[in-house]
Amino acid sequence: MARNLTPDICVIGAGSGGLTVAAAAASFGVDVVLVEKGLMGGDCLNYGCVPSKALIAAAERAHAARMSAQFGVHVDGLRVDFAQVHDHVHDVIAGIAPHDSVERFEGLGVTVIQAEGRFVDPSTVVAGDATIKARRFVIATGSRAAVPPIPGLDKAAYLTNETVFELTRLPDHLIIIGAGPIGLELAQAHRRLGAEVTVVEAEKALGRDDPELAAIVLDRVRAEGVEILEQAKVVRVEEGGAGPAVVVEASGDERRIEGSHLLVATGRRPNVENLGLDAAGIAFDRRGITVDKGLRTSNRKVYAIGDVAGGLQFTHVAGYHAGLVVRSILFRLPVRDDRDMMPRVTFTSPEIGGVGLSEAQARSRFADRVRVVKAAYCGNDRARAERTTDGMVKLVIGPRGRLLGAEIVGSAAGEVVNLLSLALSRGVKVGQLAGFVSPYPTLSEVVKRAAISYYADAPKNLWVRRIVGFLSKFG
Ligand SMILES: Cc1cc2nc3c(=O)[nH]c(=O)nc-3n(C[C@H](O)[C@H](O)[C@H](O)COP(=O)(O)OP(=O)(O)OC[C@H]3O[C@@H](n4cnc5c(N)ncnc54)[C@H](O)[C@@H]3O)c2cc1C
Ligand SMILES: NC(=O)c1ccc[n+]([C@@H]2O[C@H](COP(=O)([O-])OP(=O)(O)OC[C@H]3O[C@@H](n4cnc5c(N)ncnc54)[C@H](O)[C@@H]3O)[C@@H](O)[C@H]2O)c1
Numbered sequence: 001m002a003r004n005l006t007p008d009i010c011v012i013g014a015g016s017g018g019l020t021v022a023a024a025a026a027s028f029g030v031d032v033v034l035v036e037k038g039l040m041g042g043d044c045l046n047y048g049c050v051p052s053k054a055l056i057a058a059a060e061r062a063h064a065a066r067m068s069a070q071f072g073v074h075v076d077g078l079r080v081d082f083a084q085v086h087d088h089v090h091d092v093i094a095g096i097a098p099h100d101s102v103e104r105f106e107g108l109g110v111t112v113i114q115a116e117g118r119f120v121d122p123s124t125v126v127a128g129d130a131t132i133k134a135r136r137f138v139i140a141t142g143s144r145a146a147v148p149p150i151p152g153l154d155k156a157a158y159l160t161n162e163t164v165f166e167l168t169r170l171p172d173h174l175i176i177i178g179a180g181p182i183g184l185e186l187a188q189a190h191r192r193l194g195a196e197v198t199v200v201e202a203e204k205a206l207g208r209d210d211p212e213l214a215a216i217v218l219d220r221v222r223a224e225g226v227e228i229l230e231q232a233k234v235v236r237v238e239e240g241g242a243g244p245a246v247v248v249e250a251s252g253d254e255r256r257i258e259g260s261h262l263l264v265a266t267g268r269r270p271n272v273e274n275l276g277l278d279a280a281g282i283a284f285d286r287r288g289i290t291v292d293k294g295l296r297t298s299n300r301k302v303y304a305i306g307d308v309a310g311g312l313q314f315t316h317v318a319g320y321h322a323g324l325v326v327r328s329i330l331f332r333l334p335v336r337d338d339r340d341m342m343p344r345v346t347f348t349s350p351e352i353g354g355v356g357l358s359e360a361q362a363r364s365r366f367a368d369r370v371r372v373v374k375a376a377y378c379g380n381d382r383a384r385a386e387r388t389t390d391g392m393v394k395l396v397i398g399p400r401g402r403l404l405g406a407e408i409v410g411s412a413a414g415e416v417v418n419l420l421s422l423a424l425s426r427g428v429k430v431g432q433l434a435g436f437v438s439p440y441p442t443l444s445e446v447v448k449r450a451a452i453s454y455y456a457d458a459p460k461n462l463w464v465r466r467i468v469g470f471l472s473k474f475g
Helices: 016-027 042-046 049-071 082-100 102-107 181-192 211-223 315-331 359-369 381-386 413-425 430-435 445-453 462-472
Strands: 003-005 009-012 032-035 111-113 117-121 124-127 130-132 136-139 143-145 173-177 196-200 227-229 232-239 244-250 253-258 261-264 268-270 302-304 344-346 351-356 371-376 392-397 403-410
Touching (some): 016 315, 181 196, 181 344, 211 227, 351 413, 359 403, 371 445, 381 445, 413 445
Parallel strands (some): 009 032, 032 111, 136 302
Antiparallel strands (some): 143 268, 344 351, 351 403
């Protein structure tokens, strides 16, 4: 039976962003309709963060077992049962799924419609048998794997993030196109679980990260046996003996690589199709829906958040956006999407991440008023005890000692970024990072060590020496 709904808020997409808007608004007693055409939880739960981190966790166990002899602990007869690894990954998803489920959201008072949503005019969305006229709309439709127009790829049986976690047999030889976060996280995980892995990257692997820090990850991943080809063009994809083969051109040479499986990890495309954006007067381009600083689209009734909004593509960004639009819609507060404050982590081993301005960005804004201080993991006692000494933190310090950004690579870098993210968001100065008490021995001490090095020249400073000398006269 056709339904006419008139909620305060209609959210399209029940992924990280949409679910957060719906739950937060419903908790204030606001009437919310949530429209989802696929699985509740979106990419992060079903095809992204959760399965990838669960796979990485399994791979880490295998790696730790192989490396344990250096601690005097011998693990003989290591065996990976990939079908069980698959089950572990899906068990983790299943454990989280109730939190994102239709039942939970209906329990919160949200009307959930399981159908594709589409605008038919600037203030009406149609989804299944429902016609929804809401006071405000939030588009949170996410993104999907971008598949490049490589000759032969359309005829090959390739995997994307939506299908790779379905494998129940370990690939003999996994070829991955693209060495961004998805490509490298999955390359290392599959290698550690026993697959041969080749990554083909058109430009620079981990090209968005600080090159000095990215090199530490790439050296490790290569040392573990992943072949990474950079500045390499995939000319075509063909049938191979046991699966797809890619023909690659690098440094003027052509090479044919035969694999058992092929994974495409060449970036994301925003889900803007079939949404009726033109009918709603909502501007968009190939990067996503055009939004202002307050995440409003060209139709003032409609907001866009998360991956579809054309900016950083992380679950925490979608959640942050959700918080902003809830404040804007419910409390009419002015909000501003501050992209400079967003942390990022890639969960390779070692992990690599950062927050705020990179050294290059800071120098372009503040020229020579920027100082960069570093500390290496090899100077950290905990890293030595754990034998995880590959790593480094870089603090980017601006005028008057203000922290502008930080980059980190190393064991548990993703955890250490929390401290740096809090420091940056609270306007902490380098003196405060040097002065807080950090429990010993922890990896986070590396941040304090870098901050202290900002003052490395203080003991040589003539005035400091004179003051110390003067004070010593008082007994
Ligand atoms: C392999 C992989 C690993 C990742 N790892 C991390 C990580 O470790 N950390 C991190 O922060 N981020 C990670 N990400 C990124 C993260 O998954 C995304 O940034 C996040 O899911 C974006 O949330 P979203 O709400 O914008 O979109 P999504 O979570 O994709 O949700 C969008 C939802 O909208 C639905 N939808 C689309 N169109 C319509 C329509 N017309 N009508 C109704 N419903 C519709 C979709 O079915 C989907 O459920 C990873 C991504 C991938 C692919
Ligand atoms: N840990 C995390 O937070 C995490 C993990 C995975 C993904 N993500 C999110 O998902 C987004 C997408 O990840 P991604 O790795 O797919 O995208 P990406 O855009 O970061 O990297 C894609 C890589 O593929 C390369 N490439 C593009 N076309 C190519 C071609 N034809 N041949 C060879 N190489 C090609 C690009 O040069 C680039 O290096 C990330 O930007 C990130 O926001 C986050």
